[in-house]
Amino acid sequence: MNIFQTNQKILMALDNLIQVVAKLRSPQGGCPWDLEQTQTSLIPYIIEEAYEVVDAIESGNQEAIADELGDLLLQVVLQAQVAQDNGDFNLQQVAENITQKLIRRHPHVFGDVEISNSEQVHHNWEKIKEQENPSTPLLSQKLSKYHRSLPPLMASEKISKKAAKAGFEWENVEGVWEKFEEELGEFKEALDSQNLVHAQEELGDLLFTVVNLARWYKLDVSMALRGTNQRFIQRLQLMENYAEKPLSTYSIEELETLWQKAKKQLNG
The missing domain is CATH 1.10.287.1080 (MazG-like)
Known part of the structure; x- marks a missing residue:
């Protein structure tokens, strides 16, 4: 055919x-x-x-x-x-x-623009997008769009990248790690104060900092979390296969033993 x-x-x-x-x-x-x-x-x-x-x-x-x-x-x-x-x-x-x-948006394919790598493709794509919308909205308006239209974790990734591109960026990754330690401490303090509203806010700040760390190391936060969820379920399934009674009837020590056995099997 x-x-x-x-x-x-x-x-x-x-x-x-x-x-x-x-x-x-x-x-x-x-x-x-x-x-x-x-x-x-x-x-x-x-x-x-x-x-x-x-x-x-x-x-x-x-x-x-x-x-x-x-x-x-x-x-x-x-x-x-x-x-x-x-x-x-x-x-x-x-x-x-x-x-x-x-x-x-592909003038290198349908026009006479010459490019040598995918990074140039991405650069041209963003440049053409800006030309398509000459009255470019403020940065806050762009970021609000991600906040409204994407799941929270994906929105954080987008917001982090766009903000960094606009200049809201650390000089080096050590600065991001310092921010992480700061946010972790503030989260712990909020928990100790038993102010759950404040603790939730600090948890959000901590997670956003983790997103920034992932960006610096070129890691995909969403894929990382999906992988963790999948591995957790796989290990739990193996634990259920090993168990001779409902998992809820095991002690925490027994569950840990089953968990390590499942983890070892999955890791080969």
């Missing part, structure tokens, strides 16, 4: 999906649930499906990845259908907008 035939099959499959979604949203014989949905009501599903795609990718299960990408694609098509029903925009505009943006 040549590229043309493959593309034709892809377009037919996409068209079938668009027609199915349109039918689900049709006032004549459509689905009551789909008809009730708004752009806002669908937000949780977009977030959920995006995370499930990530989980499938990390599993390496190609069949699961394809399935989860389909669920995420459905959310894109459904959002566009809701907007079309409201007379705002449609899927054609969505596709055309992103196509034009990709061409515009």
